[in-house]
Structure formats: C-alpha cells, structure tokens
Amino acid sequence: MGIIAKNDLAFFDAVAESMQKPSFELKKKIQATWGAFMLKPRVNMVKRIQAIGVSTDLEKITADAFNVTVDSAIYDLGYEQAYQKIQLGRNQDFWEIYDVTNGLTFRKVVEGERIQLEGISGSKVTAYVDYYGGAIGWTDKMIRYRKIGPMVQLASIFRNRFYSKKANVHYALLAAAAALNITTYQGAAADGELRRDIETINLAAYTLTNRVKDKGYDPQNMAEARLLLYANPKDRARIRAAQQATASSMAQVASNAAQVDWNITPIFTYDSNVSSGSPILVLPGNHIQAATDMEPTTFTSPKDPLTLNELQAVWSIYGATVADTDQCQQVTLS
Numbered sequence: 001m002g003i004i005a006k007n008d009l010a011f012f013d014a015v016a017e018s019m020q021k022p023s024f025e026l027k028k029k030i031q032a033t034w035g036a037f038m039l040k041p042r043v044n045m046v047k048r049i050q051a052i053g054v055s056t057d058l059e060k061i062t063a064d065a066f067n068v069t070v071d072s073a074i075y076d077l078g079y080e081q082a083y084q085k086i087q088l089g090r091n092q093d094f095w096e097i098y099d100v101t102n103g104l105t106f107r108k109v110v111e112g113e114r115i116q117l118e119g120i121s122g123s124k125v126t127a128y129v130d131y132y133g134g135a136i137g138w139t140d141k142m143i144r145y146r147k148i149g150p151m152v153q154l155a156s157i158f159r160n161r162f163y164s165k166k167a168n169v170h171y172a173l174l175a176a177a178a179a180l181n182i183t184t185y186q187g188a189a190a191d192g193e194l195r196r197d198i199e200t201i202n203l204a205a206y207t208l209t210n211r212v213k214d215k216g217y218d219p220q221n222m223a224e225a226r227l228l229l230y231a232n233p234k235d236r237a238r239i240r241a242a243q244q245a246t247a248s249s250m251a252q253v254a255s256n257a258a259q260v261d262w263n264i265t266p267i268f269t270y271d272s273n274v275s276s277g278s279p280i281l282v283l284p285g286n287h288i289q290a291a292t293d294m295e296p297t298t299f300t301s302p303k304d305p306l307t308l309n310e311l312q313a314v315w316s317i318y319g320a321t322v323a324d325t326d327q328c329q330q331v332t333l334s
Helices: 006-020 024-039 045-051 056-064 078-082 140-144 148-178 193-212 233-244
Strands: 094-098 102-107 116-121 124-128 130-138 226-231 263-268 280-282 288-300 310-322 328-331
Touching (some): 024 148, 078 226, 148 328, 193 226, 226 233
Antiparallel strands (some): 094 124, 102 116
C-alpha cells in the first residue's frame, strides 16, 4: 500500500483541528478534501472541485489527497462509453428524447431493493434524474487519535460501493434492452468453438446494425459503426481469440465465418448484469443517454453530542435511459 504522504494527512488534520476550533474555513477544507476523495475516479477531478466554488488554495490538498492509500482501487466506468452525456436545462430534472419507438429507463430505488425498469414507447420520452445518497461516520476516537488506517478503509469501501451502485443501474438498462434482442449460438458442434463464436458475433453485429440502419443515427453508414461488446471476464479468452483470428490463420470452410468483420471494442466487467456466456453488444450514444446533474457532493453534519461521532453525507443526482432497445443485442456463446 505504501507510505501515507504528507498531503494525505491534511484531511485528517483538518478534521481533528475542527474538533478543537470549529470554523467555517475548516469545514470548507474538510468538504473539499472529502469531495476530492469521492471524485478521484474522474480524470478531471480537481477541475470539477474548483468549479463548484472551492478556493484554489486547496489545490495541493485535493490533487494528492489519499494518493497512496487508495491507488489500488479500480473502478468500473466502462458503461459510460455506451451513454451519450446530456446537459440538463437550467432548473430542470428531466430531458426529452424524440422519435422513440421502444425503450427502457430506470428510476431511483430504496437501498437494497431491486432496480425498477420501466418500458417506454411513443414519439417522445421524458427521462428524469433522481437523488442517490449515502453517509459514512467516524468515531471521535478515530479522529482524535488519528486512526488513519480504519478511516481510509471505511472511506474507500464507501466510495467503492457508490461507484459500484452507479455502474450497476446503468448496466441493468443495457442488459434489459439486450434481452429483447437475442442472437443464438450459430453453427454446429463440428465447426468448433472458435468458428462458432466468430459466426455468432458477426451475426449479432449485422442484426443490430441492419435493424437501426434507417433511423438516422450516427454513424450514417452503419456498416462501419463502432460497437461495444460488454462481457464477463470469463469470456475474455474466447472473445480475444475470435477478434485475433484471420482468414489466413483458419482453414476455410464454405459458408462459415473465418474472422470477425466488424469494428467491435470489448469491455470486460464483473457487474452482475453481464453474465458469462451472454455478452451485450451495443451501438453507443444516440438514444442511449445519461445525465448527471450533481457529481458526488459532500455535506457535513454537526457533531452528535451523544456519541461525538462525525458524519459525512454524500449525494449525487443522475439518471439514464435506453430510449431505443434496438441499439442493444445479446450475444449467446453456448
């Protein structure tokens, strides 16, 4: 894990100092460093923090905060490549999509409940953003005596669960849409697994692009469209083998595919919505859309006089929709 850097201690020092001399400036510093911690998976983390009004004199703190203790974390953000980012209008918690045939959207659920997927149809759909929040508490003893290890561990678990939840609700939409358009496993046992995998992937790509070719989507030439293939890591070897195969490297057999003929980018994820043997092929963007009205933002509660605990609450506002399920195709590898 490495040695905790000086800047990593700045947050805990500010929290401890606030116990003795509470002040507005210290509260701002705590919120800024905690905000930096939550936004670290974003490439432009520091810019976003400064954009919401944090003084630039916090840059040194936010730029390196927790830089050693949590660098090992890897976040599943692959779903973002499928969604077109939408900028909401001023004071609006929704956006509208036109020329919709059929699709799916999700709404906020109570923690622990199943995600609710709603069908949509018609010439227009209105998609909404909702509030997602959570809180983490540290004891007075942790703060007062600089129990940095347990504090960072709790914070890391909290952040991991936040991004895991956000990924899960976005993957659930893609999976539900793909389940409506299934490409069964092609070929015969005698063809061999590799050739059957290639033939199945090719057919799935053709079926998807042919289905949407007249909808006016980007790119206009669907024959050259870039597609995304979301797959469980268990299928990695088979997908890589199919992509690396060439006509010259495989014996030619009449009517059977010898190579993947489509521009497909695989994205591997352990998200529970992407099962092994059932990759999800996606035409990204267009009517697959998402909006984030508020990135993870921290709010600090007053110290609890009965426990002396400190509470940090984090809220985010976002929403997503697959307003055309034709943009998704399930690939069956068995």
